[in-house]
Amino acid sequence: MPRILPTFLHPAVLLLAASGFAAQAAPYLPKSDDQVLERLPLRPNDPVAREMQQLRSQLRADPNNVGVATALARRYYEMVGEEGDPRYLGYAQAALAPWWNAPEPPVEVQVLRAGLAQFSHNFSGALSDLSSVLARDPGNAQARALRATIHIVQARYAEASADCVALREVTSELIATGCAAMVDGLTGKLDVAHQRLADTLAHHPDASAAEKLWVLIRLAEMAQRQDRALQAEAYFRQAVGLGITDTFLLAAYADFLLDHKRYGEVVAMLKDKTPSDGLLLRLVLAETEMKLPTAESRAATLAARYHAAQLRGDTVHQQEEARFRLEIYNDAKNALPLAQENWKVQKEPRDARILLESALAARAPAAAAPAVQWLKDSRIEDKRLQDLAAKLREVRK
DSSP, X not given: OOOOOTTTSOHHHHHHHHHSSSOOSOOOOOSSTTSOOOOOSOOTTOHHHXXXXXXXXXXXXXXXXXXHHHHHHHHHHHHHHHHOOTTHHHHHHHHTGGGTTOSSOOHHHHHHHHHHHHHTTOHHHHHHXXXXXXXXXXXXXXXXXXXXXXXXXXXXXXXXXXXXXXXXXXXXXXXXXXXXXXXHHXXXXXXXXXXXXXXXXXXXXXXXXXXXXXXXXXXXXHHHHTTOHHHHHHHHHHHHHTOOOOHHHHHHHHHHHHHTTOHHHHHHHHTTOTTSHHHHHHHHHHHHHHTOTTHHHHHHXXXXXXXXXXXXXXXXXXXXXXXXXXXXXXXXXXXXXXHHHHHHHOOOHHHHHHHHHHHHHTTOGGGGHHHHHHHHHHTOOOHHHHHHHHHHHHHHO
């Protein structure tokens, strides 16, 4: 998902896209810009509503105005992170229609096209666009950050590290340090990476709220892998206190609460966030544990969404659908192949976890061999993942 460079696009969007939380459905492409997608939850006098209405009017009057088109597309793109509804991606794509199939569109269009490609897990297409941009504009920080993120998601740590180094020349110290910390935190240098990023954040009290949000989520993830629950929660609470609506933050915090069996807090936090498939999943998990009367109907709704995605040939749900099958229905037989297919595309700790858990439930340790090998090769420090791998070794015996 996940998002490395919040000065250009909302941090929730970039990393969400690469990490899988926001990649919840293939973008729906409306037939025209006049088609009503959804009534936005904005008051008529809301500045965002006024801005978007003005941009849509300007684009209707001049569809080939690249500045207006990219401004509108970027705003829709950001709304995915804010609302968790991937249908806004279709509107973003529609705004960019005049240049969508061009082999070398304007740089700002090509970066956005790469970002949108992430949401459908078209990482190769995204990387192609980003490399094209960087060949023309080596100092394009947004493209560099986005490419680093995709490399991290695909466990290409050497390539990601090179992009993080290049970021030092084109973006803030905080974001460049965060990029490097993401790589180091996954490759055997977790304690040092955590401390360096925490110190850098402390030295930049004037950083934007969006930058602080992104860094605090990274720090919370690191603290969780270090088995420091109190510290992780402190980071999550600081992030929530920034007052930024962010589906990636809510999903990550909900996962933390679920792991600590604090189901009521998950329900309270997510009960009104059901348009997002990722957040609905976490709500269903909590309500099922609490045996709430709404759990069954919400689970049916989510199952229908996953089925509709399968009919479209949409594979971006695989990691979370595997989790749904395993944790809600105890269906390891169907969860495991989903987790295996997901691992072919993205290789983050959460992807390893569902593959290891599914293989353990199915008593099929060989199925998780790629993730176990990744644990060894990356030298990742994550007690939960190591414990799961150890349990799988016991199955062999």
